[in-house]
Amino acid sequence: MSETILILGASGQIGNELTQELRSIYGNSSVIASDIKEGNEEMMSSGPFEIIDATDKETILKMVKKYKxxxxxxxxxMLSATAEKFPQKAWDLNMSSLLGVLELAKDKHIKQVYWPSSIAVFGPTTPKENTPQKTIIEPSTVYGISKLSGEFWCNYYHEKYGVDVRSLRYPGVISWKVKPGGGTTDYAVDIYFKAVEEGNYECFVSKETRLPMMYMNDAVAATIQLMQAKPEDVKIRTSYNLAAMDFTPEEMAVEIRKHIPNFKVSYKPDSRQEIADSWPSSIDDSEARKDWNWQHKFNLTSMTSDILKNIQN
Structure with missing residues (x-):
């Protein structure tokens, strides 16, 4: 079955790599990338691109019709650290974009919707270790509140109108291709660049802060796998827990020193520490593994060696 896919927010950290992977699967002309500003050279030259504000439902509908x-x-x-600075703006973007797209799906203009959630839905009262799929969800950040609300809107539109909407709660996602965009787990990307470029890094969370993480390759693979799963295998319509590994900044540094022996890290926690402290240290994603056979490929060792090799090249 051929699909024609529209990606809203394609220039972001996940969007960038997801777009290229989807183009390699479905064909360049079948994947329309869009964002509020032009993307990088690879995105602009590899397939169709449209400037779209994700909160502009009418323009989205126009593009849906144009490209079928x-x-x-x-x-x-708007991601966690940035959203704390602009709460109203973050809520408006994160919510009105979702409700607009769910309405288009309800009115049968779109067959399937993917919307990402995040471990930000969890809060200080959530069990920290091996956080289960169903648990206490009391987020303490603007980003988390919007993701929690979004999960239940997705479920509502599925239950009430039969909308085929699917979602994953991403842990921290680590990539070397696109610099991070204002998230609390950005240190896990920055640390690699600084290791190669400067040989030292000042980390904005403490050395013992353990968080669930995932290499971008696995995040992209999980997203596409969920979207390709049979509807009857997708049993959770709020959002699936997703996991691959968990570690502290200090454990990252130890791994990096296997490749760059003199690498030094200092620690100067800032406002993002409080956000990190409210999140789980590890995630139980057994539902995703059971329902649609999710399996990750990368751990800290294999990810570190892949990222450093690519940055150095």
Whole structure:
């Protein structure tokens, strides 16, 4: 079955790599990338690109009709650290974009919707270790509140109108291709660049802060696998827990020193520490593994060696 896919927020950290992977699977002309500004050279030259504000439902509908779109991946969002500075703006972007796309799906303009959630839905009262799929969810950040609300809107539109909407709660996602965009787990990306470029790094969370993480390759693979799963295998319509590994900044540094022996890290926690402290240290994603056979490929060792090799090249 051929799909025509529209990606909203394609220039972001996940959108960028997801776009290229989807183009390699479905064909360049079948994946329409969009964002509020132009993407990088690879994105602009490899397939169609449209300037779209993700909160502009009418323009989205116009593009859906123009390209005969069957799937929308809504990735546009204001992330955790940035959202704390602009709460109202973050809520407006994160919520109105989702409700607009869900309405288009309800009215049968789109067949399938993908919308990412995050471990930010969890809060200080959530069990920290091996956080289960169903647990106490009391987020303490603007980003977390919007993701929690979004999960239940997704479930509501599925239950009430039969909308085929699917979602993953991403842990921290680590990539070397696109610099991070204002998230609390950005240190886990910055640390690699600083290791190669400067040989030292000042980390904005403490050395013992353990958080669930995932290499971008696994995040992209999980997203596509969920979207390709049979509807009857997708049993959770709020959002699936997703996991691959968990570690502290100090454990990252130890791994990096296997490649760059003189690498030094200092610690100067800032406002992002409080956000990190409110999140789980590890995630139980057994539901995803059971329902649609999710399996990660990368751990800290294999990810570190892959990232450093690519940055050095």
């Amino acid at each position: 779109v069957s799937q929308v991946y809504l990735l546009a969002a």
